[in-house]
Amino acid sequence: MKLNKKGLLVVISGPSGVGKSTVRQALFSMKGHKLSYSVSMTTREPRETESNGIDYYFVNQDEFKRRIAEDMFLEYAEFVGQYYGTPLDKVEELLDQGREVVLEIETEGALQVRSKMPEAILIFIVPPTKDALYQRLRSRGTEDDYQLEKRILKANKEFKLAHKYDYIVVNDDVHNAADRILAIIRAEHAKTSRSIHSYLDILEEDHA
Amino acid sequence: MKLNKKGLLVVISGPSGVGKSTVRQALFSMKGHKLSYSVSMTTREPRETESNGIDYYFVNQDEFKRRIAEDMFLEYAEFVGQYYGTPLDKVEELLDQGREVVLEIETEGALQVRSKMPEAILIFIVPPTKDALYQRLRSRGTEDDYQLEKRILKANKEFKLAHKYDYIVVNDDVHNAADRILAIIRAEHAKTSRSIHSYLDILEEDHA
Numbered sequence: 001m002k003l004n005k006k007g008l009l010v011v012i013s014g015p016s017g018v019g020k021s022t023v024r025q026a027l028f029s030m031k032g033h034k035l036s037y038s039v040s041m042t043t044r045e046p047r048e049t050e051s052n053g054i055d056y057y058f059v060n061q062d063e064f065k066r067r068i069a070e071d072m073f074l075e076y077a078e079f080v081g082q083y084y085g086t087p088l089d090k091v092e093e094l095l096d097q098g099r100e101v102v103l104e105i106e107t108e109g110a111l112q113v114r115s116k117m118p119e120a121i122l123i124f125i126v127p128p129t130k131d132a133l134y135q136r137l138r139s140r141g142t143e144d145d146y147q148l149e150k151r152i153l154k155a156n157k158e159f160k161l162a163h164k165y166d167y168i169v170v171n172d173d174v175h176n177a178a179d180r181i182l183a184i185i186r187a188e189h190a191k192t193s194r195s196i197h198s199y200l201d202i203l204e205e206d207h208a
Numbered sequence: 209m210k211l212n213k214k215g216l217l218v219v220i221s222g223p224s225g226v227g228k229s230t231v232r233q234a235l236f237s238m239k240g241h242k243l244s245y246s247v248s249m250t251t252r253e254p255r256e257t258e259s260n261g262i263d264y265y266f267v268n269q270d271e272f273k274r275r276i277a278e279d280m281f282l283e284y285a286e287f288v289g290q291y292y293g294t295p296l297d298k299v300e301e302l303l304d305q306g307r308e309v310v311l312e313i314e315t316e317g318a319l320q321v322r323s324k325m326p327e328a329i330l331i332f333i334v335p336p337t338k339d340a341l342y343q344r345l346r347s348r349g350t351e352d353d354y355q356l357e358k359r360i361l362k363a364n365k366e367f368k369l370a371h372k373y374d375y376i377v378v379n380d381d382v383h384n385a386a387d388r389i390l391a392i393i394r395a396e397h398a399k400t401s402r403s404i405h406s407y408l409d410i411l412e413e414d415h416a
Binding site (some may be wrong): 124126128129130159162163165166167168169180182183184186187188190191192195196199202203 | 332334336337338367370371373374375376377388390391392394395396398399400403404407410411
């Protein structure tokens with residue numbers, strides 16, 4: 001029996017190259033949870049295999065900017081001239097249905113979520129060592145030295161954001177990391193601050 | 209890999225009759241943890257089967273009172289003329305060894321722990337319904353109506369202490385409850401406030 005019936009918003013973030021998306025995939029492949037992801041909105045063109053409302057909500061720049069102005073995003077970012085964002089209304093709908101909503105986003109977006117939805121759970125994924133991350137960034141291989149250097153500089157800056165998060169999860173092993181995130185979700189539901197109201201409701205049902 | 213290397217002090221408490229000790233037993237029977245319990249000190253006489261330092265530390269009243277005066281207990285209580293307490297030094301020793309120390313104590317002691325060791329994790333075990341608790345108290349059967357009434361009154365008072373705890377865990381099923389406590393322990397180790405220092409140490413080990 002879960003005392004807190006509203007879903008939790010769980011933000012998975014961390015430095016570039018730490019393996020956020022493999023952790024998120026491992027998390028969704030685990031049993032015994034009601035995790036949802038929220039479909040993002042973007043201004044970039046759909047690829048041939050992509051469907052509107054499934055991979056992304058595709059809108060044009062004017063529409064996206066209007067939505068920014070109307071405060072309709074939980075978080076958004078611009079990347080090489082295109083916008084990407086998380087529509088607030090969709091997230092709230094899922095949370096009200098009691099589903100946990102998982103966002104896997106960059107540090108910039110994560111900190112926007114913190115200010116828009118202070119009750120969100122921010123998880124910072126870290127590598128077991130700094131070297132492990134550098135090695136990972138190098139092994140991607142497709143990038144030239146200049147790009148690599150830029151990514152390392154970015155990661156070094158992002159490392160310092162850990163203190164702004166609720167939890168630090170080491171990605172030593174992707175299944176361990178996913179397992180720790182499930183434990184965090186279970187524990188957060190049991191937190192007195194989230195569950196005291198449902199608990200008081202139980203006390204009201206007093207037939208003794 | 210666990211970032212926070214110090215053990216956690218986990219206090220299991222809740223209203224009388226909620227099943228604290230069966231939850232604690234289920235918790236210790238689970239795999240994949242390093243849980244310790246701390247041996248209590250008491251002034252009552254040892255039973256034939258009991259050994260000093262294993263079941264209890266047995267001391268006389270003068271010794272116990274001297275230790276109270278010297279602030280050597282994490283918590284203590286008097287019960288029908290005898291004292292029972294948790295020696296602070298033993299708990300600290302285990303925590304420093306990286307072991308999780310579990311105390312299963314009455315609400316009075318739990319609140320003493322809160323003030324002595326604010327970093328302790330206080331877990332309030334609750335029944336799925338109030339009726340379930342009353343039924344449990346009744347089914348113990350050994351007590352007369354007056355004793356039962358007294359216990360129910362006490363439980364009703366204790367119910368109202370939930371807000372002073374960090375977590376509320378429903379004892380709908382003893383294994384579920386124990387499992388939730390393990391999740392809480394894992395999540396607490398990942399909390400940024402506990403793990404940030406070890407994390408910063410990792411960052412210092414920078415050979416790139």
